[in-house]
Amino acid sequence: MAAGKSDSPVRLAAEAWESLFRAQVAVMRKLQAGPAFKKLALNEYDVLFTLSRCPSGWLRLNELNDNVLLSQSSLSRLVERLEKRGLVCRMPAPEDGRGVLLQLTDQGRELQKEIGREHVRDISALVGPALTPAEQKELRRLTDKLRNSLGPLPR
Amino acid sequence: MAAGKSDSPVRLAAEAWESLFRAQVAVMRKLQAGPAFKKLALNEYDVLFTLSRCPSGWLRLNELNDNVLLSQSSLSRLVERLEKRGLVCRMPAPEDGRGVLLQLTDQGRELQKEIGREHVRDISALVGPALTPAEQKELRRLTDKLRNSLGPLPR
DNA sequence: CCAAATTAGATGCATTTGCATCTATTGTGT
DNA sequence: ACACAATAGATGCAAATGCATCTAATTTGG
Numbered sequence: 001m002a003a004g005k006s007d008s009p010v011r012l013a014a015e016a017w018e019s020l021f022r023a024q025v026a027v028m029r030k031l032q033a034g035p036a037f038k039k040l041a042l043n044e045y046d047v048l049f050t051l052s053r054c055p056s057g058w059l060r061l062n063e064l065n066d067n068v069l070l071s072q073s074s075l076s077r078l079v080e081r082l083e084k085r086g087l088v089c090r091m092p093a094p095e096d097g098r099g100v101l102l103q104l105t106d107q108g109r110e111l112q113k114e115i116g117r118e119h120v121r122d123i124s125a126l127v128g129p130a131l132t133p134a135e136q137k138e139l140r141r142l143t144d145k146l147r148n149s150l151g152p153l154p155r
Numbered sequence: 156m157a158a159g160k161s162d163s164p165v166r167l168a169a170e171a172w173e174s175l176f177r178a179q180v181a182v183m184r185k186l187q188a189g190p191a192f193k194k195l196a197l198n199e200y201d202v203l204f205t206l207s208r209c210p211s212g213w214l215r216l217n218e219l220n221d222n223v224l225l226s227q228s229s230l231s232r233l234v235e236r237l238e239k240r241g242l243v244c245r246m247p248a249p250e251d252g253r254g255v256l257l258q259l260t261d262q263g264r265e266l267q268k269e270i271g272r273e274h275v276r277d278i279s280a281l282v283g284p285a286l287t288p289a290e291q292k293e294l295r296r297l298t299d300k301l302r303n304s305l306g307p308l309p310r
Numbered sequence: 311c312c313a314a315a316t317t318a319g320a321t322g323c324a325t326t327t328g329c330a331t332c333t334a335t336t337g338t339g340t
Numbered sequence: 341a342c343a344c345a346a347t348a349g350a351t352g353c354a355a356a357t358g359c360a361t362c363t364a365a366t367t368t369g370g
Contacts, residue, residue, distance in 0.1 A: 013282035014275045016291040016298075017182065023298035024179045025224045026305050027172065033309035041356085062318065069180045074357045076320060081356090098318040098365045120169045127168035130304030131297060136171040139297045142290055143171075143178035149285030150181050154188035155317095196326090217348065229327050231350060236326095253335045253348040310347095 020143075030126055036118040040111070043068055043078060045119075048087060048112040051104045058101040060093060066153050087111060175298070185281055191273040195266070198223055198233060200274075203242060203267040206259045213256040215248065221308055242266060 032042065040048070050067045051059055065075050079102065082088045087108035093099030104112065127136060187197065195203070205222045206214055220230050234257065237243045242263035248254030259267065282291060 009283060009288060010275060010279040012288055012291045012295075013279040016286070016295040017278045017282055019295045019298040019302070020175065020182075021179060022222070023302040024175060025222070026302045026308060027175075028224055029308045030305060043356095060318090067177070067180070069183055071358050072319075073321080073359080076318095077356075080320090093318090096318080096366075100319070120165060123172045124165040124168040126305060127172055127301065128164060130301045131171070133164060133167055135297055135300070136167045138293065139301075140167075140171040140174045142286060142294045142297070143174040145290070146282065146285045146294075147174070147178040147181045150185060150281060153181060153184045198326095215348090226328050227349075228329080228351080231348095232326075235350090248348090251336075251348075255349070 027123075027126055031119070031122055034118065034122050036115045036122065040115060043070055044082060045112070045115055047075075047078065047082060048104060048108055049116065051088065051102060052109065052112045052116075058091070058103050061100045061102060062155075064102065065155070072155065082108070182278075182281055186274070186277055189273065189277050191270045191277065195270060198225055199237060200267070200270055202230075202233065202237060203259060203263055204271065206243065206257060207264065207267045207271075213246070213258050216255045216257060217310075219257065220310070227310065237263070 028042070031037065037045070046068050047064060050064060051057075061075065061079065062072075064079075065072055068075060070078065079088065079090075083090060086105055088102050089105050091101045091103070093101050131139065183197070186192065192200070201223050202219060205219060206212075216230065216234065217227075219234075220227055223230060225233065234243065234245075238245060241260055243257050244260050246256045246258070248256050286294065
């Protein structure tokens with residue numbers, strides 16, 4: 001008997017994506033219900049998190065935009081809000097007069113760590129019971145591989 | 156030698172989630188750049204898609220809300236817009252005077268199929284070259300398992 | 311070297327979103 | 341049966357988002 005429709009390559013890819021996306025929605029729902037997100041919206045936390053991971057401490061606005069699912073203008077205003085709240089600070093980019101560099105303030109770093117701890121606890125409580133450690137590693141490997149294969153993201 | 160910090164269960168889970176989330180963001184970026192999303196935003200398409208998958212054809216508004224990453228009020232208004240565009244139609248729920256049932260119109264079904272085809276092509280072009288068929292299957296298994304372990308979602 | 315094209319980021323404005331709240335209906339305990 | 345809580349969905353309103361556009365700086369092609 002020939003391979004059924006459900007084994008076609010196109011369908012396989014679509015179903016993998018669909019499942020990945022739904023899992024993301026479901027986990028995000030759970031996370032957003034926690035108290036951590038009362039203080040900072042997801043995208044706002046995401047910016048603080050990305051900045052906290054940056055080796056030099058400084059990041060260009062357009063580099064940030066690759067990590068976050070936001071338009072350029074929305075990110076611009078999000079950062080403006082974060083700056084008003086004293087969580088990040090700006091600096092004109094030294095090598096490029098158009099650019100802006102961002103850095104966490106002490107207060108921003110503090111808040112990121114605080115929310116990050118809660119966050120990691122919540123995630124652990126959600127993912128830990130769902131998948132074995134080996135499965136978690138494999139999931140990470142596959143999603144890393146997927147992301148790395150995508151190449152540069154469109155602006 | 157004792158297990159390093161990078162093997163702690165908590166960290167493992169956090170890294171798996173982080174990777175899953177970033178992959179989702181990256182793929183979504185690519186998808187949204189395509190022409191399919193000019194006609195309908197992601198969440199709007201998602202509602203049409205979910206309705207198209209519903210066996211009976213009718214779905215309660217609150218059931219829909221489990222699939223979509225939107226607040227109740229936003230979904231209410233999103234559906235209102237879809238109705239105005241003639242893509243879905245409403246009906247009071249027969250068994251529950253508070254409820255509303257939704258169904259695709261012919262036009263809605265048509266648009267869903269049209270966008271869906273583009274969509275599936277795009278996904279296939281992104282995921283296909285990134286992961287082997289076996290990896291795609293495994294990714295799907297893991298994300299399905301994750302989602303199924305989460306239990307009922309908060310409202 | 312200079313004009314044209316490109317890029318980074320900001321801003322006006324309309325649309326979308328979420329929070330709080332409201333109405334209507336259903337479920338529950340006594 | 342009846343008061344009270346819980347649930348489904350709608351709505352006012354402020355905040356967030358995206359599109360189109362703008363300014364300024366850089367890069368490119370001749």
